[in-house]
Amino acid sequence: MARASLSGFPEWLPDQRIVEQRVLDVIARTFELHGFASVQTRAVEPLGELLRKGETSKEVYVLSRLQADEGEAPADEVDRLGLHFDLTVPFARYVVEHAGRLTFPFKRYQIQPVWRGERPQDGRFREFWQADIDVVGDGELPFHLEVDVALVAAEALTALGALGLPPVRMLVNNRKVVEGFYAGIGLDRTEEVLRVVDKLAKIGPDDVARLLREEVGASEAQVEACLALSRLGGDVTVVDQVRDLADRYAVVTADDPARALLATGLGELSALLEAAEQRAPGVVAADLSVARGLDYYTGSVYETVLLGHENLGSICSGGRYDSLATDGKRTFPGVGISIGVSRLLSRLFSADLVRATRSVPTAVLVAVVDEDRRAASDAIAATLRSRGIPTDVAPTAAKFGKQIRYADRRGIPFVWFPGSDEPGSDQAAHGEVKDIRSGEQVAADPAMWSPPAEDLWPRVVAVVPQ
Amino acid sequence: MARASLSGFPEWLPDQRIVEQRVLDVIARTFELHGFASVQTRAVEPLGELLRKGETSKEVYVLSRLQADEGEAPADEVDRLGLHFDLTVPFARYVVEHAGRLTFPFKRYQIQPVWRGERPQDGRFREFWQADIDVVGDGELPFHLEVDVALVAAEALTALGALGLPPVRMLVNNRKVVEGFYAGIGLDRTEEVLRVVDKLAKIGPDDVARLLREEVGASEAQVEACLALSRLGGDVTVVDQVRDLADRYAVVTADDPARALLATGLGELSALLEAAEQRAPGVVAADLSVARGLDYYTGSVYETVLLGHENLGSICSGGRYDSLATDGKRTFPGVGISIGVSRLLSRLFSADLVRATRSVPTAVLVAVVDEDRRAASDAIAATLRSRGIPTDVAPTAAKFGKQIRYADRRGIPFVWFPGSDEPGSDQAAHGEVKDIRSGEQVAADPAMWSPPAEDLWPRVVAVVPQ
Numbered sequence: 001m002a003r004a005s006l007s008g009f010p011e012w013l014p015d016q017r018i019v020e021q022r023v024l025d026v027i028a029r030t031f032e033l034h035g036f037a038s039v040q041t042r043a044v045e046p047l048g049e050l051l052r053k054g055e056t057s058k059e060v061y062v063l064s065r066l067q068a069d070e071g072e073a074p075a076d077e078v079d080r081l082g083l084h085f086d087l088t089v090p091f092a093r094y095v096v097e098h099a100g101r102l103t104f105p106f107k108r109y110q111i112q113p114v115w116r117g118e119r120p121q122d123g124r125f126r127e128f129w130q131a132d133i134d135v136v137g138d139g140e141l142p143f144h145l146e147v148d149v150a151l152v153a154a155e156a157l158t159a160l161g162a163l164g165l166p167p168v169r170m171l172v173n174n175r176k177v178v179e180g181f182y183a184g185i186g187l188d189r190t191e192e193v194l195r196v197v198d199k200l201a202k203i204g205p206d207d208v209a210r211l212l213r214e215e216v217g218a219s220e221a222q223v224e225a226c227l228a229l230s231r232l233g234g235d236v237t238v239v240d241q242v243r244d245l246a247d248r249y250a251v252v253t254a255d256d257p258a259r260a261l262l263a264t265g266l267g268e269l270s271a272l273l274e275a276a277e278q279r280a281p282g283v284v285a286a287d288l289s290v291a292r293g294l295d296y297y298t299g300s301v302y303e304t305v306l307l308g309h310e311n312l313g314s315i316c317s318g319g320r321y322d323s324l325a326t327d328g329k330r331t332f333p334g335v336g337i338s339i340g341v342s343r344l345l346s347r348l349f350s351a352d353l354v355r356a357t358r359s360v361p362t363a364v365l366v367a368v369v370d371e372d373r374r375a376a377s378d379a380i381a382a383t384l385r386s387r388g389i390p391t392d393v394a395p396t397a398a399k400f401g402k403q404i405r406y407a408d409r410r411g412i413p414f415v416w417f418p419g420s421d422e423p424g425s426d427q428a429a430h431g432e433v434k435d436i437r438s439g440e441q442v443a444a445d446p447a448m449w450s451p452p453a454e455d456l457w458p459r460v461v462a463v464v465p466q
Numbered sequence: 467m468a469r470a471s472l473s474g475f476p477e478w479l480p481d482q483r484i485v486e487q488r489v490l491d492v493i494a495r496t497f498e499l500h501g502f503a504s505v506q507t508r509a510v511e512p513l514g515e516l517l518r519k520g521e522t523s524k525e526v527y528v529l530s531r532l533q534a535d536e537g538e539a540p541a542d543e544v545d546r547l548g549l550h551f552d553l554t555v556p557f558a559r560y561v562v563e564h565a566g567r568l569t570f571p572f573k574r575y576q577i578q579p580v581w582r583g584e585r586p587q588d589g590r591f592r593e594f595w596q597a598d599i600d601v602v603g604d605g606e607l608p609f610h611l612e613v614d615v616a617l618v619a620a621e622a623l624t625a626l627g628a629l630g631l632p633p634v635r636m637l638v639n640n641r642k643v644v645e646g647f648y649a650g651i652g653l654d655r656t657e658e659v660l661r662v663v664d665k666l667a668k669i670g671p672d673d674v675a676r677l678l679r680e681e682v683g684a685s686e687a688q689v690e691a692c693l694a695l696s697r698l699g700g701d702v703t704v705v706d707q708v709r710d711l712a713d714r715y716a717v718v719t720a721d722d723p724a725r726a727l728l729a730t731g732l733g734e735l736s737a738l739l740e741a742a743e744q745r746a747p748g749v750v751a752a753d754l755s756v757a758r759g760l761d762y763y764t765g766s767v768y769e770t771v772l773l774g775h776e777n778l779g780s781i782c783s784g785g786r787y788d789s790l791a792t793d794g795k796r797t798f799p800g801v802g803i804s805i806g807v808s809r810l811l812s813r814l815f816s817a818d819l820v821r822a823t824r825s826v827p828t829a830v831l832v833a834v835v836d837e838d839r840r841a842a843s844d845a846i847a848a849t850l851r852s853r854g855i856p857t858d859v860a861p862t863a864a865k866f867g868k869q870i871r872y873a874d875r876r877g878i879p880f881v882w883f884p885g886s887d888e889p890g891s892d893q894a895a896h897g898e899v900k901d902i903r904s905g906e907q908v909a910a911d912p913a914m915w916s917p918p919a920e921d922l923w924p925r926v927v928a929v930v931p932q
Contacts (some may be wrong), residue, residue, distance in 0.1 A: 005563065006508065006510070006512075006547075009508040009510065010508075011506070011507055011508055011560065011564075012505075012506070013564060013567055013568075014503040014504070014505060014568070014574070017503070017504050017505055017506065018503075018504070020506075021504060032827035032856055032923075033827075033851045033854070033855075033856050033857065034851065034856075034857070034858070035826055035827060035828035035856060035857065035858030036827070037480040037483070037484075037825060037826045037827060038480070038483050038484070038487060038827075039478075039480060039483055040477070040478070040483065040486075041477055042472065042475035042476075042477055042593050043509070043579065043581070043593060044472070044475065044593070046472075047532075059531075059532075060531070060532040061529045061530070061531060061532075062529070062530050062531070062532050063527045063528070063529060063549070064527070064528050064530065065525075065526070065527060065528070065583035066513075066525075066526040066527070066528050066548065066583070081472075082532065083529070094477065097471065098477075098479060101479055102479075102480070103825070103872075103875045103876055105861045107826075107858070108480065113509065115509070117531035117532070127508050127509060127510070137861075142861060142862060144837075144840060145861070148859075275841075278841075279844070279848070359503060359569070360501055360503045360573075361498035361499075361501060361502070361503060361504075362501035371610075374610060375741075375744075378745070382745070385499045385500065388499070389499075390498055390499050390500075390501060391499065391500070391501065392500070392501030392573070393614075395571045395603075395608060395611070396608060406569075409569045410569055
């Protein structure tokens with residue numbers, strides 16, 4: 001019985017999957033060129049691990065065995081298994097569990113699906129792939145890695161431009177800046193302020209102002225200061241604008257810790273923006289409204305929009321965290337960023353931005369003259385494959401017109417027609433190969449002939465708007 | 467808090483993951499060279515889909531949302547979601563669901579994790595990776611694809627020998643042969659007979675004989691015939707031995723359908739064995755005891771053992787099926803085979819058969835002279851990476867000895883020491899690169915120098931027993 005698709009669980013057709021494979025190849029290669037080691041974690045974690053940071057409990061899928069063993073005691077709540085909802089929490093657990101056999105700072109990348117039981121929307125799924133990098137230190141982690149992680153992700157996204165991805169803009173902020181600023185103007189419940197400001201893009205400044213008054217108890221001047229801060233952004237000159245704003249709202253008279261936090265944060269933000277301007281000009285910009293809802297960030301935070309597709313939301317986010325991974329004795333501070341691969345792909349497909357040059361890996365289809373001579377076609381195919389040329393053999397010895405249509409419908413560019421190999425003949429007639437796009441057909445030897453390099457494997461190309 | 471590993475959910479360390487990546491690369495490349503297109507299906511299926519073939523209900527993990535929306539009606543049993551327990555059932559559903567946008571015969575490969583709630587044992591996990599190929603036709607599927615699928619899998623496993631995998635033996639049988647034989651000796655409940663014979667390796671011939679008597683009601687002569695058949699195997703001469711046995715047990719006097727089924731099956735088995743001897747000499751052998759428990763097989767069936775590690779069980783199994791995928795009107799017969807990647811890897815690791823040459827992708831570590839000159843090291847690294855050389859930069863400007871240890875502990879073969887670049891100097895002193903294995907150190911230019919090809923990326927090599 002045919003079933004309708006499950007909403008929120010996207011599946012790609014073979015030609016779309018080729019796009020996905022190339023996208024993942026580009027991302028993984030960029031990560032590996034920067035020395036990140038691949039890690040995969042199991043899909044499940046104990047609920048106690050998943051819910052440690054609260055907030056997301058609603059989104060977790062919990063597992064149970066359809067028929068648990070008789071007499072099997074039901075698991076404690078914390079031991080019940082759930083599917084991971086991101087790759088950061090399982091990685092933090094992996095680091096703690098395997099710390100004795102890892103070397104720190106530990107740089108890993110991780111490309112896997114994650115699951116969230118939320119309501120599906122455009123670009124928001126219940127099962128989706130993420131591509132993460134994190135660097136985790138043992139006890140300490142130098143700030144410059146907050147620069148590296150952002151720029152590696154920017155480099156990966158920029159490299160995807162060759163496949164047809166529109167340019168991106170990475171928006172950065174620093175938790176120390178906003179927390180120092182908030183504390184400096186007398187708002188001490190900085191986490192709550194952050195959670196409200198994080199809603200700015202969704203609910204607008206008026207509602208943010210209302211929530212700041214109602215939920216955080218902010219004064220009019222404090223509300224005004226928060227909103228003024230959230231409007232700042234741009235290049236490294238933003239640092240002076242924040243200082244001016246802090247002066248205007250008398251942060252200078254605040255207690256030392258707040259001022260020190262703000263100053264440290266501004267130093268870091270400035271270093272990030274300057275390095276980015278050198279190493280990835282035009283890609284990274286400050287945006288003091290970027291808050292990132294998650295509690296655990298403590299320094300740089302990142303969000304990324306696809307230019308012309310800002311309504312898709314962030315396609316690459318992350319930040320610095322200090323106490324996500326800890327075994328009670330040791331703490332492993334880290335910084336990470338996550339590319340939303342499925343979100344990117346869904347837009348590439350829905351906006352028809354890219355396509356694969358064919359739907360199969362195959363470059364050559366070897367025709368079959370009649371079923372008694374299938375072995376001759378198999379031998380030609382084996383020779384081509386041994387030379388690295390992806391080759392298929394026609395499934396039936398149908399009329400050649402039908403065999404050519406088999407190739408054409410899949411986008412296979414070449415069809416090989418075996419010759420009439422006479423046993424014992426000195427000069428075996430290997431046959432002829434036809435480019436079914438141009439119709440050109442030439443005599444060829446499978447031990448010698450190669451397709452043009454651009455036809456060897458399917459490629460992903462940008463769709464040129466009509 | 468540190469948590470113990472979850473039994474049955476293996477996770478690899480970074481150097482093991484490199485082995486896994488190479489194994490998957492070799493398998494995927496072999497599949498693509500044969501024209502199989504990559505497909506991935508969602509991790510979940512409705513229970514109605516998963517349980518269609520019965521038998522496995524005990525193994526299914528069922529999902530529920532930790533906090534379902536208020537007022538959300540509980541899902542019907544058949545609509546509840548479970549994690550897939552293999553890749554064949556989801557693929558059958560994918561084919562039916564997307565049939566209108568696929569081209570048939572459709573050749574796909576699929577490499578994903580699957581989940582089964584069974585008790586973990588050596589080589590048997592609750593989460594494990596499979597690498598499958600299937601060819602599915604629309605209404606019909608020529609027999610020769612049963613040959614191709616087996617030989618493509620054999621080729622992939624043989625190619626893994628270059629990484630250190632021991633040789634394999636693929637054991638093949640044909641459902642038509644055994645079902646025709648059983649029916650020919652008067653045992654009509656062939657599925658039950660198959661299920662009993664499938665236990666041969668586990669419980670031995672005496673218990674199989676007892677179960678045949680007790681559960682299938684077989685006579686002594688019938689038991690003897692079944693056990694005699696199960697002992698046959700080897701090269702293509704097995705076909706005559708089966709014919710002799712059939713004569714001895716008077717299958718010749720059986721009804722026409724049974725004899726015809728046996729004859730067709732023997733023709734297919736013989737064709738498979740002969741093609742295998744030509745195209746993959748020494749890898750494939752007949753084994754008439756291979757039954758494969760699953761009901762849906764109708765022709766060739768395959769199992770594969772790792773030589774010297776037969777106790778691991780089958781590492782690559784599959785067969786021909788005729789009615790697994792159907793939408794009521796159309797039926798899509800297929801043939802497929804599945805490599806148990808996690809089972810293979812677990813043995814490669816536990817028996818210490820292979821190792822990666824390092825635990826990171828990095829070929830070069832660029833040292834940092836002092837933090838003020840980190841940008842110079844970053845620039846050298848960027849140049850090397852732009853030339854495709856995986857490069858890391860030391861995380862701190864520690865003493866060079868400590869920076870060399872950073873490389874050494876990860877197996878990074880080269881450390882680059884930046885020169886004292888004088889701004890404005892014509893001839894920039896790019897520095898020197900040291901092979902930390904030999905100690906050899908030479909002056910080098912990051913725009914020119916390359917590591918030896920065998921050091922560019924980590925490799926997987928066989929461990930030579932001491």
